[in-house]
Structure formats: structure tokens, C-alpha cells
Amino acid sequence: MRTTTYLGLAIGVAVVYWGVILKGGDVTIFQNWVAALIVAGGTFAATTLSSSRMTAVHGLSVARRIFVLRSATSREVAEELVSLARQAKARGPASLDPEAVKVRDPFLAKGLHLVVDGVEPQRIEELLRLESDILSEKRRAAERMFRLMGTYSPMFGLVGTLIGLIQMLKGLTDPRAIGQGMSVALMATFYGVLLAALIFLPLAGKVRTLDQDERLVRDQVVAGLVAIRLGQNPEYVRETMDTFSQKAPRA
Amino acid sequence: MRTTTYLGLAIGVAVVYWGVILKGGDVTIFQNWVAALIVAGGTFAATTLSSSRMTAVHGLSVARRIFVLRSATSREVAEELVSLARQAKARGPASLDPEAVKVRDPFLAKGLHLVVDGVEPQRIEELLRLESDILSEKRRAAERMFRLMGTYSPMFGLVGTLIGLIQMLKGLTDPRAIGQGMSVALMATFYGVLLAALIFLPLAGKVRTLDQDERLVRDQVVAGLVAIRLGQNPEYVRETMDTFSQKAPRA
Amino acid sequence: MRTTTYLGLAIGVAVVYWGVILKGGDVTIFQNWVAALIVAGGTFAATTLSSSRMTAVHGLSVARRIFVLRSATSREVAEELVSLARQAKARGPASLDPEAVKVRDPFLAKGLHLVVDGVEPQRIEELLRLESDILSEKRRAAERMFRLMGTYSPMFGLVGTLIGLIQMLKGLTDPRAIGQGMSVALMATFYGVLLAALIFLPLAGKVRTLDQDERLVRDQVVAGLVAIRLGQNPEYVRETMDTFSQKAPRA
Amino acid sequence: MRTTTYLGLAIGVAVVYWGVILKGGDVTIFQNWVAALIVAGGTFAATTLSSSRMTAVHGLSVARRIFVLRSATSREVAEELVSLARQAKARGPASLDPEAVKVRDPFLAKGLHLVVDGVEPQRIEELLRLESDILSEKRRAAERMFRLMGTYSPMFGLVGTLIGLIQMLKGLTDPRAIGQGMSVALMATFYGVLLAALIFLPLAGKVRTLDQDERLVRDQVVAGLVAIRLGQNPEYVRETMDTFSQKAPRA
């Protein structure tokens, strides 16, 4: 996740930067704080208005996952569940207390609590699937938020350009000054389109990819915990995990 | 709901206002009553034509909820239902008459009537879910209306700009006057895009968020009332309520 | 239906007309028969090509309903069914012959025939629901037609403007004549966008609203006729009708 | 089908032709082979690249049906099936050999083979529905192809116009020559939009309408053949056919 995130962002910024330089241009031309204010502020305002406070929480949580945290890979999750299965065989399922075994993923911890409490396997699967759906719904709320931002930012780019154009044309006496005015007015559209194409829409796509991967890993956790609850031996758990690891993404 | 509504609107208006000022502009340039008439009037006309009278009623009801009323939070609803459960235990379910216990939410009042009348729990759930679906459908009608307005307003912005352009170009003899004319003509597009991006489309999104939250709270009310009807003790009702409060939004 | 139709149209036309006048403009500038021919003719041609003859029939039927006929309100239908229930109680169901009781709505007439013929209640409901679905499908065909027209008309507006532009630019020798030519060329776009925003797209929305209302009234008729067929007393029929009238639109 | 096809095309071409003439224009201005090559060739290339060879076969088959063949109306199909039912009564179902009774529609012929072979009625219905779905899927593939062409043709119109603009602007020394160059460059956009609005998108809509009509007629054939297989008398078959003819389109 993080690799493609930073690689994509780095290439995108570099390409636009070099594009400006290579065209023999001065980068400072492209710094226009008023245009940036209108586009970023307007997009933020429209997104705030159309959401509830929770959407921002989901958005920040997803941003943290995409930019900061390293997701556990399918193989690591497999290793963890196999070692839990070994411990359950050796010292009994009661020894799997999440605090004792130092599990950090809250979904796995919740599942272990159910195993330790001796909940029926069918019921464990049901409860964890419900939890998985709720987590997935939060990701989708964040995806919708980023997609909305990708819709609003070019619209506020247009708003900013119209403000610039109207002011410039209003005061126009010398047609030769039109170039300078247009140049400044177009900055807002430039920001709006660039933000949508390089940040908001790709991030929405990323959240979708993230959600699919996370759901797959959670399915894996559910399958592993149910096998442990049923007292299957560690070899069986490893085989079950391998089926998932085959179809799971590597990053 | 109200916090994000007013915050979003305030930021949006401030950003556009400052954008105009900071560009060294005169705000009065951006007051053009003819353009405003065409955009607002045309959008209103097209929305009227495409709707029935009820749509306006749903739209106003939703606007009141978004701008004026404070929605009961999931926790407040939980408190109210737990206290109703206590009263039912202490003085019997017949004491829960909505007028007597001063319940203001019509949905809860309707449910209490059913409890007082001794309707079967299964039937209470069925009737309240049906009522919840009807209320939700009204919200969706309002959402469609705002979304339509967000589609029509840029179209009438274009209509207004075309009117201005055609008149200006028709009478054009001095090419230097083109700037002034263009400036006025573009005002309609400015209004149309701004209304869509800052008001109509975000409001449509807001109504969707509102509908999701309201449905969650109504599900909570249904679960609480059914538990009360079944004579469950207040502790049980509180636990049921807590499950809902966990997934419920905080604003 | 008719109220919002004529109100919407009147406001829309007035707003555009006043917009032209208030901008100090001459309304005759906006009469361009060639542009009108290209936009209206092209839209008509493309719609004809993409439809079968039946689509036009459905479209005209819906236009008649929207512009001319007054739809029976839910309350009127309730009154009619309650009075039919009274007559069935007093003089037997055989007296409900549609010709004798002067029923004008073909759907109700068809249902009465089934009641008079003594068809099983279950079968009556089944047959009338099928008929209701077929009627609804015709409305949806008309809705699709209006939506298509709202897509084609701006495209032919662009075609007309391109024709004007190409001719004007071809013969351009004096750059000062460009204003006049542009002004005429833009007329086609003006017509195309105005037709879509003020007529075709709102009409498509209206047909959708109409279809929803009509289906609700037909559901009411079905419920009433089944109750009459089962020999329920008029009071029961009135109560059933009232449930529908509550959720039914008022216009 | 053919009536509305040719009527639509004739009106569309006439309207655009008259539009050009009435604007006092020379039609030869609008003949630009390079622009036509880029738009038609590019659209053809992109459609070829995005399809397999079969899509072209389905497209040609549908074009033949729309432009050349006269579809059997619902009433004609009814007549044919009633006469087949009579023959089956008179000389036994074995006499219905498709070659002997000169049936030209391959779907009806296939069904008659099944009747002659004495296949179970249930199985006949099942096999013919499957065949009907396969035929319908081919129509939908053709619809998708035309819709794609309607998306690609304006894009290649833009490509052609950009080629013209870039070349013209590159060599621009005398600003007065800009009109002539723009005029030629805009031709490609004109072709692209006209092809999409007058040919490709309406044809996609037409194929959809055709598919709906054909499926209805095939449903009619299935109902008729099953009735014949069950040895129903011709009067029963006629009644069944009439139900279909009522909802069937007339052209």
C-alpha cells in the first residue's frame, strides 16, 4: 500500500514540476495563494457541508492506513494464526487471551476473545462477518468522501477562474493586458484539475483497493479462528491460510 | 448535523468572499440581479416542473431538520428508552402513554401507542419498519430534488451567459467593449456553478447522510420498544442501546 | 400535476423573457428560425430514429396526462371506492357493472368487470398488478424518450453553432464582423440548452413522479376492489383507503 | 422499424442540409475529406481494437434488420401460429415440419422441429428461452458497439480539430488568417458530434427497442408452440396470441 502511494505521489509531483521547468518556466509563476485558497477552501467547505462529523473520522483513519501504517500481509497473518493454533493445541484455547498473546490488530483481538469465551463456531463467524461489514462500510464512506472532493475541486477551480476572469474583464482597458490576467485566472482551474487528477480521485481508487485487500485478510482471520475454535491441528490451519495467501495481493 | 452544515456554509462563503477581496476586487462587481434571476428562477422553474407538490414539502421538512432542529443523538435516545423501560417495570406498560410521558419524536410516540395498546412484538416491529421506510423514501425524494437543482443551476448559468453573450456580440462595434460585456455575461455561469458546488450538491449529500443516521436511530428505537414490550428489564435495554450507540455517528 | 406543470413552465419562460428584457435587450434578436429548425428538427429526427412508433404514442399519452387531464386524487378515488362498496352491500356485487356505475378510469373499470364476473380475489389482485406493471412500463418508455431528447437537443445545439461558426469563419475578412456572426451562431446552443433545461429534462422527471403517483393510486384501487370482492363493509374499505391517502401526494 | 429508421434519418439529414443552405451557406464548405478520414477512421479503429470479430458480425446482422428486412408484426406471427395450430389439429403435429410448412424465421423453425420431435412442452419452453437469451445477448453486443462508436466519434472529432488548430497556430503570422484555419479545424468536431447525435447514439437506442420487440415476439412464438404441442385447439391459440398482440408495438 505505502510503496505505491508514495511512488505514485512522487512521480506525479516530479512530472508536473519537471513539466514546468522543462517548458523553460519559472516555478514561482505557479504559486498563487488566492487560487489555492478558493480551490482548497471551497472543496473543504462543500465536503464539510455534505458530510457528518463521522465521515472526517473515517477519512483520517483511512489516510493514516494509506500513508503511515504498514498493513500486515496475508503471509504474516497466516504465520500469526498458525502460531496461535499451535499454542491452542499445546496449552488449550483459554491461553489465547488477546492481551496475553500480544495481538495488536483489533479485529483479530475481538475474534480471540470470542474463541476464549467458547462461543459457538457458527456464531463466531456470524459476529465477525458483521464486524467486517461495518469496518468495510467505513472505508466506503471514506471512498465516497474522496470521490466527492474529486468532483468539487474542479468546480471550485472553475469558480476561481470565473472570479479572476470577471474582475480582469471588468477593468480591461488595454487588450494587451488580457494575457497577464488570463494567466492568473487560469491558476485556479489548474489547481482544481491537478488536485482531482493527482490526489482526490486516485485516493478514492486507493481506498477501494485497500478495502478489498482488508476484507480478504479479515476473511482469512475468520477462517483461521473458526478452525482454531474447532480444535483443528496447526497443519490444517496452515493449509487453509495458504489458499488465501495465493489469491491475496502482495502489497 | 447543524454544526457541519453551518461550518461548511460559513467556510465556503468566506473563502469565495476573501477570494474576491484578495484578488484586489470590488465585491459589488459580483452583484448582478439579472444573472441571479435567470439562474435562481430557472432552477426553481425546472425543479417545479419536474416535481409534484409533495416534493417541495419533503424538501422543506429536510431543510428544517438540517438548518434548525437539533437531532437527538444516539445516546440521548438510549437514555430516553432506558428511562421508559424503568417506568414500564415500575408502573406497567400502560403508563407509557406518549402524551403522559411527553415524547416529542413522532416515530417514538407512534411506537409507544402500539406498546400501550398491547400489540404483538412481531407486529410492532413490522409496522415501525414500514413507517421507517416511508420516512426514508421522503428523505430520498428530497435528496433527488437537491441533486436535480445541482444539475439545473449550471445549465441555467450557461443559458444566462449565452443571453449576455448574444446580446453583447450583436451590438458589438468596438472590440474594446468586449471585455466589459463578457464580464457581465460570465456572472450567470459564476452563480450557476457556485450554487451547484456550494449549496445544492452538498445539500443532496447531506440529506443522504441525514437519512442514514435517522434510519440507524429509528432501528435503535424499534429494538428498544420491542424489548420494553417483551417486559425486559432496564439493564437489558441499556445493553441493547449501547450496541447501537457504538456504531452511531456522533454528530 | 397540472398546477406544478404550468407554474414551472410559466416561471421558466417569464424568467428567461425578463432576463432578456432586463439586460436591456431586444427580444427579436433571440428569434432565429434556422437555429430553431436545426435544434428542434435534429432532436426530433434522432428521437424518431432511436424509437419505434409506439414510443411516440406513449409520449403523447403522457403529455396529455401532464398538460390536459386532471388526475383523480387519492381522496377522490377513496370516495369512489367507498361508494362502490356501499352499493355492493346494498344491491349485490352484480350491480357494479362499470357502464352502469359510470366509471371513467379504464383501470378501475377493468377491475370492476373482474369483480362483477366473480373472479377469485387472489386472481383479481394478480391480474390488476400485471396490468399496472404494463401501464407503468409505458410511462417509463415515455420518460426514456424525454430524457433522450434532453441529451440530443444540446448536441444539435452544438451542431447548429458549429455550422454557423464554420460558415462565418470561412468568409471572415473583417475581424470586426466576428461579433455579429458569433452572436447568430450561439443561438443554436442557446436553444439546445434551454430546451433541455426547461422542457425535456424536467418533463422526464415529471413523468417519473407521475408514474409513482399513478402506481400508488392503482395500488389503492386494487386494495379497495379486493375488499369489495371479499364483501367487506364500507367502513372497512374507508379505513383501508385512508392508509393510502396518508402517504399519497396531494397534487 | 424501417419506417421510423428512414424517416428519422431523412429528417435529420434534411434539417442539417437546409440549415446549411438557409444560413446562406455553400454546402461545399462542409466537405472536408481529411476531417472525415480522421473521425470515421479513428472511430472505426477504436471500435475494432475494443471488440472481437464477432461484434462486427452482430453489428451487421442488426443493421440488416434495421435497414433492410421487414420484421414480422405481432399480428402476422399470431396468424401464422393459428394456422399452424389448425394444421396440427387436422393432420397431426408431425405435419409441421419447418421445411414442409415453409417457415422462414429460424427461431420458429427451431421450435417447430422440437414440436415435431415430440419434445416435452416444459423442455421446449426451456430450450427456446435459452435460445432467445442468446439471440438477445447478440443484440446487446451490437447496442454496446454503437454506443461505443457514439462515444469515440466526438473524441476523434476533437483530435481532428486539435490537429488542425495546432498546425494552423504553429504557422500563424497573420492573425487575419485565423478565421480560415479555425473554420477548417472545426469541421472534424462538426463531423464527430453529428455522427454521434444523428447516427451512432440513435442506432444504439434503436437496437435496444428492436431487442425488446423481438423478445416479445419470441415470447409469443414460445407460448403458441407450447399450446400447439399440448394439442390445444386453434381458438385457444388465437386468444393467447391476442393477449400478446395487445401489448406488442405496431411498428
Next chain:
Amino acid sequence: MRTTTYLGLAIGVAVVYWGVILKGGDVTIFQNWVAALIVAGGTFAATTLSSSRMTAVHGLSVARRIFVLRSATSREVAEELVSLARQAKARGPASLDPEAVKVRDPFLAKGLHLVVDGVEPQRIEELLRLESDILSEKRRAAERMFRLMGTYSPMFGLVGTLIGLIQMLKGLTDPRAIGQGMSVALMATFYGVLLAALIFLPLAGKVRTLDQDERLVRDQVVAGLVAIRLGQNPEYVRETMDTFSQKAPRA
């Protein structure tokens, strides 16, 4: 697959090339490395950001299938399965070891392993359908990737053109130099639209077509293997295969 791929690409490139030449233009004008960098680099960056590493793997796998590999036709697959059925009859199913019979398609090989291992027919069908769904999901991931690229490339075309415009207008002193600057700025839009219309969107469509064909062939393989597992004779297998070959595409 490959035929239509290369034919489409060749026609598309030829048409654009001839368009440039025929307009009397110098092809070298259309080589602008900065514009190419911004469009291709930006599209690559946004696609990288919105995907995970696996998407690229699926994309390359699909590109290899479309451009390099020759897909086995339905008839060839039929021949192979009939010959496998003959061998199974002659020397027993155990002789069908994929390594021994030199099967190269991994899906068929996986199926043969199941047949050799004597897995139940029902279970073979179930396992192979699951595998087929997973393979199909990978194709759809690739389709989404190409469709995203077709959305991003015109957006970065616009970004490139805005960079060029802003720089050009900023430094504009002599209005006669505007032509030259515009010409260069428009190159990015030209690249962006051309890439989307000629490469990315058609490739997305192609992957969809490919996926449908592959699924049909895999269904054929499943049907053949199940028949072999059930010990059906080669004639029966050939008949089953023929049903599929009839509806299968020829290229």
C-alpha cells in the same frame, strides 16, 4: 484477439498520421516531449497511486494475452478435450496426468489433476468454477485499470495545456506570439485525448471482450472434464463441445 488488436491500432495510427500529412502538415510539429512526459507520467502516477502492486501484474498479464499470445479457439479446445476423452477410454483416467499429456493451459492442467485424483464430478465443477471466477476477477481489475487510465490521461492533457497557457500568457507582450504558444500548449490535450480514445478506452473494452471469451472457453473445459470424469464416450464429449463452439466467438 490479436488480429483485431493490431488491425485497430494500425488503422488508428495510420489515420492520425495521414490526417497530419494530408493537412499539409509537418509531422515533427507533433513531437513534444514535455507534453508527452506530463500526460504519460501523470497518468502513470495517478494509476500507480490508485492501485496496489497486484493491479500492475494483472494489467501486464492481460496485455501479454492481447498483444502476444494466441488464444486457443473454442474448436481447438474441443479437439483437445475429445482426444483426452479418447485416451481416458483407451488407457484409463489415470493416464491423463497433465505433465504426461503435455497440456499447457494452467486451467485445463488444474482440472486434469482433479480428474486424475478421482475427485467427485460435482466437486470438480465447483472448484473449477471458483478458479474461473478468480481468474475473471483479475481481468476485471485490469479492465478497471485501463478505464482509469482513459479517465486520467485527458485530465493530465488539460493540466499540461494549462501549464503551457499560463506560462505563455504570463510572458505575453506581443499578441502575435500567441499562436505559437497556444500551438505548443494544445499538444498536451492532443496527447491526452488521443491516448484515451485510441489506446486506453479501447483496451478496457478489449479486456472485457477477452474476459467474456475466456470464461466461455473455461465453461467448455469444465463441461468436457466433468464428462470425461463421468466416463462418457468421446462422441458424447464432442457433442457437448459442439454446443459451446456454436456460440463461441471465432477470434
